[in-house]
Every structure is written in structure tokens, then in C-alpha cells.
Amino acid sequence: MHLKRLKIAAAFVAVMGAVLAAPAHAGKTLDGIKARGQLVCGVNTGLAGFAAANTAGKWSGLDVDVCRALAATVLSDAEKVKYVPLNAQQRFTALQSGEIDILPRNTTFTLTRDASLGLNVTVPNYYDGQGFMVTVKSKIKSAKQLKGQTVCVQSGTTTEKNLTDYSKANDLGIKPVVYEKLEAAENAYFTGRCVAYTTDASGLASTRNDKAKDPKEHVILPDLISKEPLGPMVRRGDDEWFAIVKWVMYGLLEAEEYGVTQANVDQMKSSADPVVQRLLGGGNEDTGKLLGLDKEWLARAVKAVGNYGESFERNVGPKSPLGLPRGMNNLWNKGGLMYAYPVR
Numbered sequence: 001m002h003l004k005r006l007k008i009a010a011a012f013v014a015v016m017g018a019v020l021a022a023p024a025h026a027g028k029t030l031d032g033i034k035a036r037g038q039l040v041c042g043v044n045t046g047l048a049g050f051a052a053a054n055t056a057g058k059w060s061g062l063d064v065d066v067c068r069a070l071a072a073t074v075l076s077d078a079e080k081v082k083y084v085p086l087n088a089q090q091r092f093t094a095l096q097s098g099e100i101d102i103l104p105r106n107t108t109f110t111l112t113r114d115a116s117l118g119l120n121v122t123v124p125n126y127y128d129g130q131g132f133m134v135t136v137k138s139k140i141k142s143a144k145q146l147k148g149q150t151v152c153v154q155s156g157t158t159t160e161k162n163l164t165d166y167s168k169a170n171d172l173g174i175k176p177v178v179y180e181k182l183e184a185a186e187n188a189y190f191t192g193r194c195v196a197y198t199t200d201a202s203g204l205a206s207t208r209n210d211k212a213k214d215p216k217e218h219v220i221l222p223d224l225i226s227k228e229p230l231g232p233m234v235r236r237g238d239d240e241w242f243a244i245v246k247w248v249m250y251g252l253l254e255a256e257e258y259g260v261t262q263a264n265v266d267q268m269k270s271s272a273d274p275v276v277q278r279l280l281g282g283g284n285e286d287t288g289k290l291l292g293l294d295k296e297w298l299a300r301a302v303k304a305v306g307n308y309g310e311s312f313e314r315n316v317g318p319k320s321p322l323g324l325p326r327g328m329n330n331l332w333n334k335g336g337l338m339y340a341y342p343v344r
């Protein structure tokens with residue numbers, strides 16, 4: 001009897017050992033993506049710099065690059081992405097229902113969203129905060145001067161609640177004017193229905209640059225009234241896909257940290273640096289296998305969109321039309337918050 005139990009225990013240990021040592025299997029989201037030959041990516045309806053389609057229907061932006069990088073990793077082709085534009089209200093349902101595989105859409109990670117939607121937050125791709133835009137003519141210089149004023153805001157966002165919290169905490173009696181659609185909220189502000197427009201500071205820069213008749217007539221106030229860590233969300237219940245998304249994002253950050261760029265990625269594959277070898281599949285270690293991928297999983301992503309810093313510069317950085325400073329989105333060793341877990 002005792003011997004039998006021992007044998008069963010030994011068999012169990014052997015099986016568990018094999019399970020733990022085996023490469024991760026793909027997971028059903030990745031299986032679906034491979035079967036249809038396309039990643040389905042939920043994006044903004046149009047927020048220049050983050051996700052917007054040009055007149056030829058080609059999407060670009062910092063959020064779009066998340067999907068391009070992932071498609072390069074899992075399908076070897078950054079073009080194999082179907083973009084589904086989603087407004088603030090629609091976005092979570094689209095992910096919950098399985099209509100999309102991933103939601104990189106200027107979406108703030110909060111406890112409520114993480115714990116109650118059946119979704120998982122991954123890794124922020126843009127640290128932001130909520131701000132206000134007013135006309136130069138209004139002569140308003142700080143958020144505290146908005147006492148008793150009308151502020152246009154879109155519903156279904158963290159923005160709406162932050163605005164009422166801020167007004168209450170500072171006894172400002174702000175009058176929110178709430179719209180369901182982005183365009184309606186923006187137009188209401190531009191046509192003078194509200195004294196101010198509020199959203200994430202990145203969204204304010206995008207709206208001012210892309211949609212104001214004369215951007216110089218509008219100022220973004222210096223105050224940030226909230227923390228808005230923006231990043232892609234995935235459905236719960238598929239740890240393999242969750243891991244792939246996280247590690248592609250960390251990998252793009254680590255590529256920047258170690259000087260791997262879109263232009264040099266091929267040469268860097270033969271780098272003698274073990275960290276770079278692990279990132280690009282150049283040495284004996286195979287980080288891709290552990291994620292159910294191949295050795296060049298990250299090399300393809302960098303080749304497609306560049307490292308995180310390159311994607312930032314191209315889409316939203318100081319020399320792009322949006323002109324956003326790198327600020328909090330700089331790497332941890334350059335004074336920012338971007339700190340990738342080690343790809344090893």
C-alpha cells in the first residue's frame with residue numbers, strides 16, 4: 001500500500017516536472033489569430049498620434065504600433081492587423097465579447113476596470129494625466145480658475161469622474177457638460193458651449209493639433225488632476241496571450257535600453273552582449289520558446305515598429321506634429337517611469 005502511494009507520488013512529480021519544463025503552449029487567443037491569419041485590434045475612433053487612419057485607410061500611432069509589433073511577432077507580418085475603431089463606451093464590450101483580441105486604446109488602468117470587467121491590464125505604453133484646454137482669449141491660466149465654469153467632457157471615461165472629484169475636492173462647483181461622442185464633446189468646446197474641454201493631456205494635444213481651426217488660439221493648462229496610466233487590455237482566462245502581450249511590450253522597452261533599433265536589429269543579432277542575444281535570439285538561449293513562440297519573436301517586432309523610443313518619437317514625440325515631451329515616458333534610467341522586467 002505504502003509502496004503504491006509512493007509510486008503514484010513519483011509519477012505525479014514526473015508529470016508536473018514535464019509540464020513545467022515544456023514550452024508554453026499557444027493559448028486560444030493566439031490559436032484564433034493564427035487560424036484567421038490576422039490580429040484584431042481595438043483602437044480609438046481617431047486620435048492622431050495614438051491611433052488614426054489616413055485618407056488611404058492606413059492606421060498609424062503609438063497604440064497602433066502595439067498591434068503592428070504583435071502581428072510581426074506572432075504572424076511575421078505587421079500588416080496582418082484588422083483595426084476596429086471603438087468609442088469610449090464600446091471598447092470593453094468589444095474585448096469581453098471576443099470581437100477583438102486586444103485593446104490598445106488610450107485606456108486608463110484602474111482597480112475597478114482590472115477587477116470587474118473580466119479583463120486584464122497589461123503594461124502601460126503611455127503614462128498620462130488629465131488636463132484642461134481653454135481658449136487663449138479666456139485668459140484662464142490655471143485649473144483653479146475654472147470655478148463655476150462649464151467644462152465639456154466625454155462619458156464612459158475616467159475623465160468624467162476625475163472632473164467631478166476634482167471639483168468637489170477643491171470646492172469649484174464646475175458644471176460638466178457631458179457628451180457620449182468624442183466629436184460632439186470637441187465641437188461643443190470649439191463652438192463655445194463650454195469654457196474648457198477636459199481629457200488626458202495627450203488627447204488634448206492631439207485634439208488641439210488635429211482639430212482646432214487655429215491651434216495657437218488654445219492653451220493646455222499646466223495642471224494635471226489625475227494619474228492616467230494608459231495601456232492595452234486583454235481578456236481574462238488566457239494567460240499565454242496575456243504573457244505574449246506583456247513581454248513584447250517589455251521587449252520593445254528593453255530594446256531601447258540596450259540600443260537595439262529598427263535600423264540595426266539585423267546586425268545586433270550577432271552582438272556579443274548576452275542581454276542582446278536573449279532579446280534577439282542570437283545566442284543559445286531561447287526566450288521565445290517559453291512564450292510558445294520562436295527565437296526571433298522580438299527581433300521581428302523591433303524590425304516592424306522600432307524600439308519603444310523610436311515608436312514614441314515617430315508618433316507623438318517632440319519632432320512629431322503632436323510635439324509631446326518624453327517626460328514620464330522616458331526610460332527609468334533617464335528619469336522616466338518606463339521600466340521593463342528583464343527579458344531573461
Ligand SMILES: N[C@@H](CCC(=O)N[C@@H](CS)C(=O)NCC(=O)O)C(=O)O
Binds near residue numbers: 047107228
Ligand atoms: N483614458 C481615459 C479616457 C479615454 C478616452 O476614451 N478618451 C476620449 C477623449 S481623448 C477618446 O479617446 N474618445 C474617442 C472616442 O470615444 O471615439 C479612459 O480610459 O477612460
